[in-house]
Amino acid sequence: MKRKLALVALLASSAMGLAHADAVEDGIAKYREMLQDGNPAELFEMNGEELWTTARGPKKATMEKCDLGKGPGVVKGAFVELPRFFADTGRVQDLESRIISCMAALQGFDEAELNKTGYAKGEQANVRDMATYVAGASRELKIATPQGHQKEREMYEVGKRLFFMRSGPHDFACATCHGEDGKRIRLQGLPNLTGNPGDGVGFAAWPAYRVGNAQMWPMQKRLNDCYRQQRFPEPKFGSDATIALSVYMGVNAKGAKSIAPAIKR
Amino acid sequence: MKKIIPFAVIGASLALSGCMSTSISSADADKLTADVIKTSFQDKGIAKVSRLEQDEANRLCSAADVAGKPLDAATAKAIEAAQMKTIKWPSDGAFLGDFKAGEKVAQGGRGLTWSDKAEQVNGGNCYNCHQISKEELSYGTLGPSLYNYGKLRGVADPASPASKAIVEYTWGKLWNSRAYNACSNMPRVGHNGILTEAQIKDVMALLLDPKSPVNQ
Numbered sequence: 001m002k003r004k005l006a007l008v009a010l011l012a013s014s015a016m017g018l019a020h021a022d023a024v025e026d027g028i029a030k031y032r033e034m035l036q037d038g039n040p041a042e043l044f045e046m047n048g049e050e051l052w053t054t055a056r057g058p059k060k061a062t063m064e065k066c067d068l069g070k071g072p073g074v075v076k077g078a079f080v081e082l083p084r085f086f087a088d089t090g091r092v093q094d095l096e097s098r099i100i101s102c103m104a105a106l107q108g109f110d111e112a113e114l115n116k117t118g119y120a121k122g123e124q125a126n127v128r129d130m131a132t133y134v135a136g137a138s139r140e141l142k143i144a145t146p147q148g149h150q151k152e153r154e155m156y157e158v159g160k161r162l163f164f165m166r167s168g169p170h171d172f173a174c175a176t177c178h179g180e181d182g183k184r185i186r187l188q189g190l191p192n193l194t195g196n197p198g199d200g201v202g203f204a205a206w207p208a209y210r211v212g213n214a215q216m217w218p219m220q221k222r223l224n225d226c227y228r229q230q231r232f233p234e235p236k237f238g239s240d241a242t243i244a245l246s247v248y249m250g251v252n253a254k255g256a257k258s259i260a261p262a263i264k265r
Numbered sequence: 266m267k268k269i270i271p272f273a274v275i276g277a278s279l280a281l282s283g284c285m286s287t288s289i290s291s292a293d294a295d296k297l298t299a300d301v302i303k304t305s306f307q308d309k310g311i312a313k314v315s316r317l318e319q320d321e322a323n324r325l326c327s328a329a330d331v332a333g334k335p336l337d338a339a340t341a342k343a344i345e346a347a348q349m350k351t352i353k354w355p356s357d358g359a360f361l362g363d364f365k366a367g368e369k370v371a372q373g374g375r376g377l378t379w380s381d382k383a384e385q386v387n388g389g390n391c392y393n394c395h396q397i398s399k400e401e402l403s404y405g406t407l408g409p410s411l412y413n414y415g416k417l418r419g420v421a422d423p424a425s426p427a428s429k430a431i432v433e434y435t436w437g438k439l440w441n442s443r444a445y446n447a448c449s450n451m452p453r454v455g456h457n458g459i460l461t462e463a464q465i466k467d468v469m470a471l472l473l474d475p476k477s478p479v480n481q
Contacts, residue, residue, distance in 0.1 A: 150288060150289075153288055153289060154289050154294070154297060157289055157294035157297070157298075158294060158297055158298045158301050160331060161294060161295065161298040161327075161331055162298065162301070162302070164327050164330035164331045165298075165302075165319070165327050166319065166323040166326055166327050166330075167316060167317050167318070167319050167323055168312075168316040168317075168377075169316065169377050169452075169457045169458065169459060170377070170390075170452040170457070170459065171323055171450075171452055171453060171457070172452070173327065173330070175330060176407070176450050177407065179330075180407075182406075183405070183406050183407050184405050184406050184407075185393045185394065185405040185407065186392065186393055186403045186404065186405050187403050188405075190407075228312075228378050228379055228380060229378060231312065231316070231377045231378055232306070232312065232316060232317070233306045233307060233308055233309060233312045233313055233314045233316055233317065233379070234306065234307050234308075234309035234312065234379060235305055235306055236304075236305055236306065236307055239301075239304065239305035239306070240301040240304065240305050241301050241302060241305030241306065242305070244298075244301060
């Protein structure tokens with residue numbers, strides 16, 4: 001069968017002229033290449049993987065023993081089960097706050113300092129890249145944000161209240177824009193995050209690369225900019241409010257396939 | 266009687282929470298949320314943490330949204346009556362400005378975020394949620410279409426007595442939408458100082474002036 005196809009292809013290409021066939025094949029190859037390399041998030045992902053396995057920080061240690069919830073060293077599948085409760089820190093943590101806890105515990109970085117560092121600046125750029133790497137290791141897996149621990153259930157309830165909290169000069173809540181199906185702002189579609197918006201939408205898409213501003217945004221930055229547009233004051237990096245919202249969105253999106261790191265307009 | 270109703274609602278939600286998987290009472294969750302809010306936000310630029318202090322209308326509407334059921338009629342009416350009292354009518358009696366300027370206000374979406382300056386002129390954000398003129402194709406759908414707003418309501422002359430009711434309603438709705446719908450999602454454009462009186466007049470003209478592209 002393969003030989004027959006090859007023969008047909010050969011005949012066809014000689015009929016069309018070899019030069020033309022090469023041009024077409026070149027075009028297809030380039031197109032495939034574009035699809036393969038089309039999402040710049042993969043560059044951040046690769047950098048994140050390298051950071052993960054490189055000895056860094058005052059303690060000159062790698063992140064390979066970091067416990068993201070599935071035991072020290074387990075990266076695959078960890079993202080879709082975050083945020084979750086961690087006994088060692090005594091709190092529910094999302095991907096980025098957990099990475100920072102590991103950087104502090106394993107590598108000796110100053111946790112408070114990292115939390116204060118602005119988005120994409122200094123070590124925060126590395127947090128972003130490692131978050132992208134960890135998320136990418138759960139591609140195609142289903143969101144399964146845990147609710148087994150009392151604190152995880154509490155955070156869901158807090159997240160729900162924050163989601164519906166109307167305030168600020170515009171009286172906006174998260175729900176103002178993300179509370180109904182099929183709505184949009186200008187031409188931008190808005191996922192309904194009070195339920196499961198489906199595979200690769202909303203919670204199951206971030207971290208994502210934003211083509212419009214050429215930036216890689218993990219969830220903390222995504223939520224930060226939502227609150228900016230909501231005309232609220234700024235949520236602190238890794239604050240309980242941001243984590244509670246992630247728990248709320250994650251539990252609502254249960255079973256949705258993660259496509260993170262996604263590519264966005 | 267008004268005070269009894271909310272307690273009945275709390276009782277019902279407590280009973281409900283017993284058969285759901287949550288192991289935290291609604292009241293405890295409210296308390297925990299208040300604590301989380303206190304520690305999670307910081308001032309940035311013009312966006313101060315004081316913006317998180319909800320007024321009565323926002324507090325009640327948010328709680329209704331969390332509970333997943335609309336406010337009872339009496340509470341909704343009380344909110345609407347209180348919001349109605351906040352409406353400031355045009356100081357010189359003129360409701361309509363310039364529809365061309367109104368289109369600019371409707372197009373603008375900037376203002377009042379922490380990356381904006383206090384002295385800048387705010388936009389109305391109108392097209393973010395509403396279709397308005399037919400020419401602008403990039404409009405949102407969170408609010409109803411306002412295309413032909415005045416024409417559909419029979420406004421031939423906005424200054425005529427026949428148009429008085431709809432002109433006043435439109436002003437009131439822009440100034441404080443919650444006066445007409447207790448938990449409306451529309452920003453209280455005048456009440457919260459998003460737009461100035463002059464800007465609201467221009468938006469009024471965009472919606473109601475028979476010469477405005479909206480009414481063609």
